[in-house]
Amino acid sequence: MYDLIVAGAGPAGLMAAKTAAEDGMKVLLLERKREISRITRDCAQVFYVADLTFDRLIRKFKPLSNGYIEPVAVEVLLNKCRFHFLVPGFTVDYSGPLRAYYNKIHLSPGGHKIFLYPPNERLWGFFFDKETFNATLLAGAVKAGTEVVNETLVLGAANVNRRVEVLTEHNSKSIYFKARHLIAAEGRASRIVESLGLNKERITRKPRHRLSFIMEGIEAPYTDNSYFACIVPSISPTGNIGLCLNTNGRNRLGVGSSSDKPPAAILEEFMKLPAYRPWFAHARIVSKLADGSVWRAPIRDPVIGNVIIAGDAGGPETWIQGAVACGYQAVKAIEKEMSGQKGFAHYTTWWQNAFQFNKKKTFGTPAERPYPLDRVNSDEEVDFLFKLCEGKIGPSSLVIGDNLEAVKETRPELYSRLKRSEH
Helix, strand or coil: CEEEEEECCCHHHHHHHHHHHHCCCCEEEECCCCCCCCCCECCCCEEECCCCEEECCCCEEECCCCCECCCEEEEECCCCEEEEECCCCEEEEECCCEEEECEEEEECCCCCEEECCCCCCCCCEEEECHHHHHHHHHHHHHHCCCEEECCCEEEEEEEECCEEEEEEEECCEEEEEEEEEEEECCCCCCHHHHHCCCCCCCCECCCCEEEEEEEECCCCCCCCCEEEEECCCCCCCCCCEEEEECHHHCEEEEEEECCCCCHHHHHHHHCCCCCCHHHHCCCEEEEEEEECCCCECCCCCCEECCEEECHHHCCCCCHHHHHHHHHHHHHHHHHHHHCCCCHHHHHHHHHHHHEHHHCCCCCCCCCCCCCCHHHHCCHHHHHHHHHHHCCCECCHHHHHHHCHHHHHHHCHHHHHHHHHCCC
């Protein structure tokens, strides 16, 4: 009998296993992959330290609609950095690659730019290597005494007599494990969440297929400190094409799309556009990462019996730092319950307030996109709008919204279509 079973060895599960084992619990960590720390799906690998969305009504930056919104800090030391989680009150050390993000730039098909922040003035996040980060957490969990069973598929769980039974499959054999508590941290496709019936009333978004090319040799401005979001309706009408940082001086070119066109075809066509072809003249693809998981609305109450839902198993996108906070807070909630306190209620309250997606009417309504430019405009129209607003600061959709009267004067039909597309 274990004190705690942790299902899933991503950031949430690894942080939970490490924290619980260091606090003296008998912990079992279950993971389906053979190489636990290896990243096998597309992930931006960003530690956010500043708000990312501009609210045009109050003229201030506010959190995105899907992120972890508690304050954090990054302390950069000589041979490592330290991620500080200020509300839960813990830190995580990290010794891998670190690259600063200063710019977030929206681009039109013709290469016109709108900066989200004044250029090179606002440090809003860091790229960090998730494999190195996960490996550090795993080493800490094992050192503290966590028992790790990999290549094991978790099929479901049930609360039985104030205990939890977990059904798994290993080498084509069904195996049950028992514990006093369970943390479900297997990501958006959590079978534990499904087995407990928690998906029945969750709103599900249309599936989006993501693909990223990890590339080296890209020659573009700002690629050493920037994230680009390229709006090209003719190529990708259901998702922006992103270019961001990666390890070893490389960059990641990716797209998430719900259209019938394969993501690889979208990226190949983008690299041939006249405005961007020079960027990729000497570039090569090093590797590819994909993700096809389904996004669902968040689980409002993330505790059922002695099972706690953590990370993306309970929400659409908790970010890596939010997943880590979930793992830590879930363990602290269990410890409170074991000492007679209302730890589960505390975790639920924290979950409902720590993530923007738990706020009313946010799921499915991205705060940055009151005008879905890629869905209602042509490439020429997007170029026109960006050229009109070039030099202005803020998310492109909101900047364009602030300048609609100028659009009305020269392009009344376009103005009318944009007004009709408002949320």
